[in-house]
Amino acid sequence: xxxxxxxxxxLSLSPGERATLSCRASQSVxxxxxxxxxxxxxxxxxxxxxxxxxxxxxxxxxxxxSGSGTDFTLTISRLEPEDFAVYYCQQYxxxxxxxxxxxxxxxx
Amino acid sequence: xxxxxxxxxxxxxxxxxxxxxxxxxxxxIGSGNYYWSWIRQPAxxxxxxxxxxxxxxxxxxxxxxxxxxxxxxxxSRNQFSLKxxxxxxxxxxxxxxxxxxxxxxxxxxxxxxx
Numbered sequence: 001x002x003x004x005x006x007x008x009x010x011l012s013l014s015p016g017e018r019a020t021l022s023c024r025a026s027q028s029v030x031x032x033x034x035x036x037x038x039x040x041x042x043x044x045x046x047x048x049x050x051x052x053x054x055x056x057x058x059x060x061x062x063x064x065x066s067g068s069g070t071d072f073t074l075t076i077s078r079l080e081p082e083d084f085a086v087y088y089c090q091q092y093x094x095x096x097x098x099x100x101x102x103x104x105x106x107x108x
Numbered sequence: 109x110x111x112x113x114x115x116x117x118x119x120x121x122x123x124x125x126x127x128x129x130x131x132x133x134x135x136x137i138g139s140g141n142y143y144w145s146w147i148r149q150p151a152x153x154x155x156x157x158x159x160x161x162x163x164x165x166x167x168x169x170x171x172x173x174x175x176x177x178x179x180x181x182x183x184s185r186n187q188f189s190l191k192x193x194x195x196x197x198x199x200x201x202x203x204x205x206x207x208x209x210x211x212x213x214x215x216x217x218x219x220x221x222x
Contacts, residue, residue: 001171035209044204044212045155056210088155092209096170097145097157 002027002091006100012108019076021103023089028069033093036065036074039102040085048087049074081107110135112205112213120199120220126192130205130213131185138163138183142208146179146190148201149215156201161188195220 003026013019023034031052037045047056049065052072062077076083084107089100116128130144137144145160159169161181169177173192181188192199202215 037209044206044215046212047210050209090155090209095168096172097160099155099157101154 001096002029002094002098004089004091004098004100006087006089006103008103009101010104010106012106013079014108015079015081017079019074019079019083019105021074021076021087021105023067023072023074023100025070025072025091029072029091030093031068033091034065034067034072035090035092036063037088037090038083038085039088045088076105079105110207110211112207112211114203114205114213114216116216116218118217118219120195120218121222122196122220123194126190126195126199126218126220128190128203128205128216128218129187130189131187132207133186136183137181137186137188143168144179144181144188145206145208146177147204147206148199149204150201158190158192197221 005024007022034052036049039045048059048063053065064075066073084105086102086104088102111133113131120126143160143162146158149155159179161167161179167179176193178191197220200220202217204215206212
């Protein structure tokens with residue numbers, strides 16, 4: 001099973017700032033199979049990024065993904081008020097599919 | 109557009125079987141290169157993938173659930189289902205169905221309690 005560790009656990013930033021979220025895998029993940037999700041309270045997760053760096057439908061271009069091997073990053077270039085939420089990475093190339101434990105992005 | 113909707117009982121007694129159905133609308137469940145998953149999330153915690161099925165009926169499960177989970181697909185009804193046996197309080201969670209990762213249902217809260 002591939003374990004995904006996200007850091008930091010909580011990130012406190014202000015609107016307009018840049019956010020960098022990390023996801024580290026216990027073994028190499030094919031870049032075709034790494035995704036990022038955003039989840040707000042009471043809502044299902046929303047796919048932001050798939051295949052490491054491809055934005056899902058209707059996702060603003062301030063969201064970007066990068067990485068390879070065991071280290072992956074989600075970057076939000078300029079935070080908008082609606083971006084404060086919990087973010088999860090997921091690998092879907094190896095069964096069982098696994099999620100990171102999440103990073104909470106909160107308003108400073 | 110494709111939409112998913114979970115249904116089933118919101119309360120299950122310990123040791124019994126949790127049964128949920130996901131109804132797919134706006135598209136045919138048996139078409140395309142998709143898999144259909146069940147994921148759960150205990151209150152205040154992270155996401156756990158339970159397993160998936162394909163249009164062909166092939167399945168794939170999370171070993172952490174050992175042999176308690178079964179996922180099946182009914183292409184004639186455009187539905188897929190989850191059965192989780194021998195439930196305990198630890199199985200209390202919001203259960204989501206999802207198409208691959210791009211489309212999710214709204215989730216259904218299931219409580220295990222006597």
